[in-house]
Amino acid sequence: MDNNEKKIKILMVDDDEHICQLLALYLERDGFDAEFCHNGESALAKLGTTAYDAVLLDVMMPVMDGFEVLTALRKFSNVPVIMLSARGEPTDKITGLDRGADDYITKPFEPQEITARIRAVLRRSKPLKGKERVDLFNLSVNLSDFTVTLNGAKLDMPPKEIELLYMLAKTPMHVFTREDLLNEIWGEGYSGDPRTVDVHIKRVREKLGDNPHWRLTTVWGVGYKIEVF
Template sequence: MARVLIVDDDKNIREFIRLVLEEEGYATVESTDGRDALRKIKEHPCDIAVVDVMMPYMDGISLTKEIRDIYNIPIIILTARGQIEDKELAYTAGTDDYLVKPFEAKELIFRIKALLRRYGTGEEEAPVRLGNVLLYQQNYSIKIGSKTVKLPLKEFELLYLLGKNPERVFTREQLIEDIWGLDFEGDNRTVDVHIKRLRERFRQLSVPARIHTVRGVGYSLEVDE
């Protein structure tokens, strides 16, 4: 499993992130500031860095620049501030993603997994099977026999989540949170539109599964036997 560098001068934040990551099976390396982090990552190569902005000796923006110059790993910036100027500064420095404190543990995990997939450093998961159809999370594709079909990112993530949890009913709110994230500014109709597209793809590709509408609640997927 991937190793995550956690850089934050707040002991409670570091411990919270470490416990969350260890529950998911990740290895961790902790550091209290930017200068110490550069020493730690040299001794213990990491696959991704989670970096706080405000730290003594070397702040998170400066550390991000240093990491980006030396290592080809994804970086997530953590900050208590959410102004657009701070985001611009972080992305200019080379960060890949940005989370404002306080944040949900679940969202941090989603973002870490997404970045590891993008960089090709995450461990490949076994494909999800829907009858004779295989869903490959690594490249957002589905395979039917010898035919491989690429799906748009959000369509695939929605199908993968439903396919990994057959017959489980997801509310629209759960799907929005899991697929689009807590900061999504659209509405629940986005889910309905993507479900409609998936159903059409099921018909076109003869996928042996059905997405059921649970009236007043949300959606579930059932695989045909």
């Protein structure tokens, strides 16, 4: 890394001090600037005052668990979040993704995997090339400032949901497969759960509600499209 290049700043949130110290050694060796704290309240305080490039967030913590921290965080920040957990049940992963996590890693893990996942999440968090705006009846999706308005009111959506909606709204009636959406928005070679598309679609659909001129439709066995009436 060039000495003049700004280091990627990572916040680790885990009540296991040993894990934090071990990961900090690996992250700093790979050129990251690593900080850590051991409970959710401290994490939210740090995240409210300091800009981080990504967060490693443990699920099992006292007082506030990782899911509660993530829910609170998403009210004011879209920083990429990778959740860490000893629980690998599909329902836990879906809960994390549904609340806005960008990735989910099950313990035990290799520190090298963590650094690779961080770099992958940071690559995927970059906005789509060619910042544009699309208008579809009462819906406006603007990638220039990452805003979505419906009937003149701004909707609260994180970047990945906005990029997903933009891609669908830009070409109404075109059916996109899950693989199309993963490759374009999450990047080719995405190693996470492919169901993240389904989770994001569900959240977008809930925020859009019912519309008289168009709707976000599931084409069973194929993918998704914006259907215009």
